[in-house]
Amino acid sequence: MTLKKILIEPDPILRKKCEPIENVDDQVRKLVKDMFETMYKAPGIGLAAIQVGVLKRMVVIDISKEKEKPNPLCLINPIITKKSEMTSIYEEGCLSIPGQFAEIERPAECEVEYISDRGKKMNLKANGLLATCIQHEVDHLDGILFIDYLSKLKKDMIIKKLIKQKKEIERVIV
Numbered sequence: 705m706t707l708k709k710i711l712i713e714p715d716p717i718l719r720k721k722c723e724p725i726e727n728v729d730d731q732v733r734k735l736v737k738d739m740f741e742t743m744y745k746a747p748g749i750g751l752a753a754i755q756v757g758v759l760k761r762m763v764v765i766d767i768s769k770e771k772e773k774p775n776p777l778c779l780i781n782p783i784i785t786k787k788s789e790m791t792s793i794y795e796e797g798c799l800s801i802p803g804q805f806a807e808i809e810r811p812a813e814c815e816v817e818y819i820s821d822r823g824k825k826m827n828l829k830a831n832g833l834l835a836t837c838i839q840h841e842v843d844h845l846d847g848i849l850f851i852d853y854l855s856k857l858k859k860d861m862i863i864k865k866l867i868k869q870k871k872e873i874e875r876v877i878v
């Protein structure tokens with residue numbers, strides 16, 4: 705397995721729209737394995753292929769807690785078919801926006817159709833953190849980040865901090 709480099713905002717790749725996966729083949733399954741490894745190592749509860757520079761509609765999720773049994777979920781070509789009117793607020797983070805968190809309001813429940821890594825058509829009803837995480841990850845596939853839901857002032861402040869962090873990392877490496 706290979707650990708993938710996670711792209712950090714601002715990066716134009718993170719703003720692209722991803723293409724559906726035509727065939728769930730061994731190449732796709734290898735990417736799924738690498739993405740799980742990268743997500744667990746980060747650590748995170750979700751990761752979209754676009755975050756590792758692959759512009760395909762695929763995400764991995766595991767919201768299980770540290771001492772619980774892992775519960776890996778891979779969604780290929782996910783489509784959110786229903787969103788509840790009731791909303792909930794979670795503090796969201798993003799592996800492409802390190803160190804920054806914000807409370808985001810989203811539909812509290814959703815239903816998602818997707819293809820599993822075995823190529824099977826599936827349907828999932830989600831609520832709580834799983835519903836939030838699915839919506840966050842599906843947003844990634846359309847080039848949307850959680851900071852896009854914040855005021856321009858808050859979003860600009862976060863982007864400024866990320867640019868500063870990137871410059872600092874470059875300075876230390878060179």
Ligand code: K1U
Pocket residue numbers: 747748749750751752794795796797798799800836837840841
């Ligand atoms: O998409 C991503 O960048 C992953 C992101 C997913 C997410 C987090 C919170 C709400 C919605 C979606 C993360 O995993 S950020 C890291 C994180 O939340 C976490 C890390 C370690 C333990 C528990 C949570």
Ligand code: ZN
Pocket residue numbers: 797798799800840844
């Ligand atoms: Zn994210």
